[in-house]
Every structure is written in structure tokens, then in C-alpha cells.
Amino acid sequence: MLTDDTITDPPPTTDPDLRRFVEQSTSMTGFATYDLYGTGMAQLYLDTARHQVGGAARFKAFLDAWQQSSDGDGTAALTPVDREIARAVTYLWYTGAWPRLAPAAxxxxxxxxxxxxxxxxxxxxxxxxxxxxxxxxxxxxKPPGFGTWAEEPPELPTEEEIREELLAVAVEDPSVETAAKATTYAATAFAADLPGDGVPAHLLPGVRLSRGMTPSAVPAAAPQPGTRTEEASE
Known part of the structure; x- marks a missing residue:
């Protein structure tokens, strides 16, 4: 018989940092811990990230910084290197691949x-x-099954439905800390409009000019020191 504990507890593991890694990944990915554990990739992704950033101690320091940023001023409080690690971990969850990091990171x-x-x-x-x-x-x-091509795909959720779903996750998921709920899942986080000239081109909707290049070639989350080029005067 399935109980609430059956579906909310992580799979058995000897790694004490696995639960924390998955919990912190909820705010990076927008998916609940149930979904992240359901991929079966949590331990592999944790091991991959540790190896790529230089060991368990360095990755733990990143998780500490991410948790503090979630409780405080958001990702703006992260260093460029930690912001780049967060981008890589999110990319890993979404694509199953570890991306090329910014050269400075x-x-x-x-x-x-x-x-x-x-x-x-x-x-x-x-x-x-x-x-x-x-x-x-x-x-x-993972084919969807014979004949499913004839069925119309489900409609994309509206912003209001996404907001309600995230708020429901924040209330029901015991792994989400109260402070993180206030910042990550607050309704105001989805209501603010972004200035059109302030959004990087690769994040805008529509046809993506960079579709022919590898995802890792898309500009990183933070500009790298000393890489700004000056326009030629001629």
C-alpha cells in the first residue's frame, strides 16, 4: 500500500548530500523533488557536478551559496563562478548533459x-x-504509443496556472524551506515585466538565430572580466 511517505521520501542512499542537492535543485529547475527523484538521475548528476567543479567540498560551498541567495537577494548575490555552476547544474537537469563553462569560470x-x-x-x-x-x-x-500522433497535444499552461502550481508545490513539499517559498515561489516573481531592451537575444521568444550552434556557445549567465570589446572607431 502506498502512503504519502512512499512518494515523498527519496530512494535509499548512502550519500548524505543527495537530499540537499535535490532540494536545492527545485528552485533551479522549477520542478518538485518528486519529479527530480523520478528521473533516476539524481545521484549521477550530483557525482557529475562534484567532479566537474573540483570535488565535494567545492560543490557543497556552491550549495551553501545557492541556499543563501534563495533566502536573500536572489542570484544577484552569487559570485560569477557560482552563477555559472548554477547554470551548468540546471542545464544538466534539463538536457542530461554538462555544458561547456565560461572560460573565466x-x-x-x-x-x-x-x-x-x-x-x-x-x-x-x-x-x-x-x-x-x-x-x-x-x-x-520513450515513444508515446501507437496512434498518439493523432491526438492533439495538451495546451500549454497559462502564467496563472504555472503560478498556482508552483505555489502548491511550495505549500505541499516539506523539503522547500519557508524562506525559499517567499522568494522562489512568490506571485510577484511572475508578475514583473522585463524591459524589451534588457533581455538577452537568446532568451527572447521566436526563431532563435543561435539554433545552429551548440547550446554551450550561447552567452553565459555572467559577463567575463576583461572580455568586453570596444567598437572600432572607423
Whole structure:
């Protein structure tokens, strides 16, 4: 018989940091812990992230910083390196691949491996959250079933429905801290309008000019020191 504890508790593990990693990933991905555990990739992603940033101690420091930013001023309080790690972890959950880091972050972390994008495992691709985000399925894996092509796909949720769902997760999910609820799931976080000239081109809706390049080539979350170029006077 299934109980509430059956579906809310994580799978058995000897890694004491796994639960915290998944809990912190809810605010990075927008998915509940139930969904993240359901991918079966949590331990693999934790191990991957630890290895890529230089070990368990450095990744724990990132989780500490992320939790403080969730309780305070948001991602603006993160250092450029921690912001880049957050981008990479989110990318990992959504695509199943670890992205190429910004060169400055790669250097600051003193990474002793090639700074290239790679897929975490053969199973991580079909478990990417990107497929769930638009109610699709990965090409070549997890087919929806015979004849389903004839059915209309579900309509995308409205902003109000997304807001209500996130607020419901914040109330029902015991892993979400009270302070994090106030910042990550607050209704005001979804009501503010962004200035059109202040949104990077690769984040705007519509046809994406960068579709022909690898995702890791899209500008990173933070500008890198010393990389700003001045326009030629001629």
C-alpha cells in the first residue's frame, strides 16, 4: 500500500548530500523533488557536478551559496563562478548533459579536464526535464504509443496556472524551506515585466538565430572580466 511517505521520501542512499542537492535543485529547475527523484538521475548528476567543479567540498560551498541567495537577494548575490555552476547544474537537469563553462569560470575552478560539453550517460538524454517542460518526448526514446500522433497535444499552461502550481508545490513539499517559498515561489516573481531592451537575444521568444550552434556557445549567465570589446572607431 502506498502512503504519502512512499512518494515523498527519496530512494535509499548512502550519500548524505543527495537530499540537499535535490532540494536545492527545485528552485533551479522549477520542478518538485518528486519529479527530480523520478528521473533516476539524481545521484549521477550530483557525482557529475562534484567532479566537474573540483570535488565535494567545492560543490557543497556552491550549495551553501545557492541556499543563501534563495533566502536573500536572489542570484544577484552569487559570485560569477557560482552563477555559472548554477547554470551548468540546471542545464544538466534539463538536457542530461554538462555544458561547456565560461572560460573565466573554468579557469577559476582550476579544472583539470577539457572544457567541453558531454552527455552524463546514455540514460540521461531521455530523462531530461526539457521533454516534460513542453509535454513532449525524446526523439528515439520513450515513444508515446501507437496512434498518439493523432491526438492533439495538451495546451500549454497559462502564467496563472504555472503560478498556482508552483505555489502548491511550495505549500505541499516539506523539503522547500519557508524562506525559499517567499522568494522562489512568490506571485510577484511572475508578475514583473522585463524591459524589451534588457533581455538577452537568446532568451527572447521566436526563431532563435543561435539554433545552429551548440547550446554551450550561447552567452553565459555572467559577463567575463576583461572580455568586453570596444567598437572600432572607423
Amino acid at each position: 573554468h579557469a577559476a575552478l582550476r579544472r583539470e579536464m577539457p572544457n567541453t560539453e558531454f552527455v552524463a550517460s546514455a540514460s540521461s538524454y531521455p530523462e531530461g526535464l526539457v521533454w516534460r517542460a513542453f509535454a513532449g518526448h525524446p526523439a528515439g526514446a
